[in-house]
Structure formats: structure tokens, C-alpha cells
Amino acid sequence: MSLKGKVAVVTGGSRGIGRAVCLELARQGADIVLCYAGSEDAAQETAQACEALGVRAMARVCNVADSVQVKALMDEAMAAFGRIDILVNNAGITRDGLAMTMKDEAFDAVIDTNLRGTFLCMRAVSRIMMRQKYGRIINLSSVVGLHGNAGQVNYAASKAGVIGMTKSMAKELATRGVTVNAVAPGFIETDMTAAMADAAKAATLSAIPMGRLGAAEDVARAVAFLAGDEAAYITGQVLAVDGGMSM
Numbered sequence: 001m002s003l004k005g006k007v008a009v010v011t012g013g014s015r016g017i018g019r020a021v022c023l024e025l026a027r028q029g030a031d032i033v034l035c036y037a038g039s040e041d042a043a044q045e046t047a048q049a050c051e052a053l054g055v056r057a058m059a060r061v062c063n064v065a066d067s068v069q070v071k072a073l074m075d076e077a078m079a080a081f082g083r084i085d086i087l088v089n090n091a092g093i094t095r096d097g098l099a100m101t102m103k104d105e106a107f108d109a110v111i112d113t114n115l116r117g118t119f120l121c122m123r124a125v126s127r128i129m130m131r132q133k134y135g136r137i138i139n140l141s142s143v144v145g146l147h148g149n150a151g152q153v154n155y156a157a158s159k160a161g162v163i164g165m166t167k168s169m170a171k172e173l174a175t176r177g178v179t180v181n182a183v184a185p186g187f188i189e190t191d192m193t194a195a196m197a198d199a200a201k202a203a204t205l206s207a208i209p210m211g212r213l214g215a216a217e218d219v220a221r222a223v224a225f226l227a228g229d230e231a232a233y234i235t236g237q238v239l240a241v242d243g244g245m246s247m
């Protein structure tokens with residue numbers, strides 16, 4: 001129970017990697033505040049599963065791209081639990097398509113959720129964590145942010161941007177006991193990747209040295225490591241969790 005007494009806010013905790021992160025942090029003893037965009041039932045299920053592990057948990061609807069909603073989420077977390085030790089910026093979307101034909105809306109939606117949302121949440125907790133002189137921020141980037149991917153110019157831009165923001169925030173907060181790191185998952189089996197065509201999945205699989213797709217729990221364990229005291233001297237880093245795909 002290395003995170004006992006800590007309070008974690010996890011965005012996009014209703015499904016996939018975010019849910020696995022909530023459960024892993026709860027297993028290690030952290031109280032959980034999770035947010036979601038529309039999946040009310042799934043979000044409440046995650047919260048209940050966390051409570052079953054012996055911690056306090058609450059799920060709230062919050063569009064991370066909306067600064068008013070983000071501030072309300074953090075205010076509610078503070079009112080309920082009195083501190084925010086860990087922020088996991090996990091909420092993310094894709095709107096894939098070739099750049100040549102990509103609609104403005106598809107570009108803007110991905111940037112708004114993945115990049116602006118990560119910024120808004122980091123900004124909202126930074127004062128809290130600075131006052132506490134303690135904090136752990138973990139941002140979900142992607143191997144696509146490191147290497148690019150045809151058909152994902154919007155997503156690649158958002159995830160590369162997350163890495164730039166991670167390093168900038170790490171420098172801003174380093175003297176205050178707050179670390180800021182990113183994880184860059186490869187191909188993880190969730191709803192986000194379920195829609196991929198079989199041929200594309202097979203091609204991706206052949207590029208993974210470990211020869212298997214990742215599980216949400218693979219990413220959750222890396223996030224939990226960066227959230228713990230063991231990672232106290234690690235900041236501004238990008239940890240690839242990808243079975244060797246990006247080496």
C-alpha cells in the first residue's frame with residue numbers, strides 16, 4: 001500500500017487505460033477521483049471497484065477541454081479529500097484520417113481534448129501541488145507522439161505536444177517537490193484500438209519486438225511507479241510502454 005493516504009485525480013477513468021490506472025492506484029491505497037465524458041455507468045463501476053479495494057472514490061462528469069468544468073472537478077476533489085497528490089491526464093480521443101481530407105473539427109477536437117485538456121488539468125492542480133510541496137503528474141502521450149503515424153496527424157500533434165508540455169511543467173515545478181512525467185504507450189487493447197482493421201493490427205503486431213499487444217494494466221503499473229515515492233528523482237521523462245516498439 002505504497003500510496004496510502006494519497007489522493008489521485010484520473011481523467012478518463014471510466015474505461016480502458018484510465019480504469020486500469022484507477023484500480024492500480026487504489027490497490028496501492030490511493031483515494032480516487034475520476035472523471036469521464038459520457039459513460040456514467042462505466043465510471044460509477046470504476047469508482048465502486050476502487051471502493052471495493054478499501055479506498056474512497058468518486059466519479060464525476062467533466063469535459064477536460066472546458067476550463068470551468070476542470071476547475072469545478074479539482075475544487076470538488078479538494079472539498080472531499082483535502083489534497084491532490086497525483087494527477088493522471090489520461091482522457092484522450094482519436095479522429096483519424098489523412099491530413100489532406102481531415103476536417104477542421106477533427107483536428108480541433110483531438111487537440112482540445114488531448115492537449116488543451118492536459119494543460120487545463122495541470123494548470124488547475126499546479127497551485128495546489130506547489131502549496132503542498134508535493135505532487136506527481138503523469139501525462140498519457142503515445143508512441144505516435146514520438147514517431148508520427150500516417151492518418152493521425154491531429155493525434156500525433158496532440159501527443160507530441162503533451163511531451164513538450166510535460167518537460168516545460170517539469171521545469172516549472174521541479175523546485176516544489178512536484179514531478180511531471182509522461183508515459184508513451186504503444187498498441188494497447190482498449191476501445192480506442194478495437195476499431196482498427198485486422199490488417200492494420202497485424203502490421204502493428206509485427207512491429208512489436210515482444211510479439212504481443214499491450215494490456216491496460218501494463219500501462220497502469222508504469223503510471224503507478226511514476227506516482228510513487230520510488231520515482232521521486234525522476235522528472236520530465238517519457239517512459240515508453242510498448243513492448244519495445246519504439247526502440
Ligand code: NAP
Pocket residue numbers: 011012013014015016017018035036037038039040042062063064065089090091092093113117140141142143184185186187188189190191192193
Ligand atoms: P478509451 O478506451 O477510448 O477511453 C478514453 C477515456 O477518455 C474514457 O474514459 C473517456 O470517457 C475519456 N474521455 C474522452 N474524452 C474526454 C473528455 N473530453 N473529457 C473527459 N474524459 C474524456 O482510451 P484508451 O485506449 O484507454 O486511452 C487512454 C489514453 O491513453 C488516451 O490519452 C490515449 O490517447 C492514450 N493511448 C492509448 C493507446 C492505446 O493503444 N489504447 C496508445 C497510446 C496512448 P467516456 O468513457 O465517458 O467517453
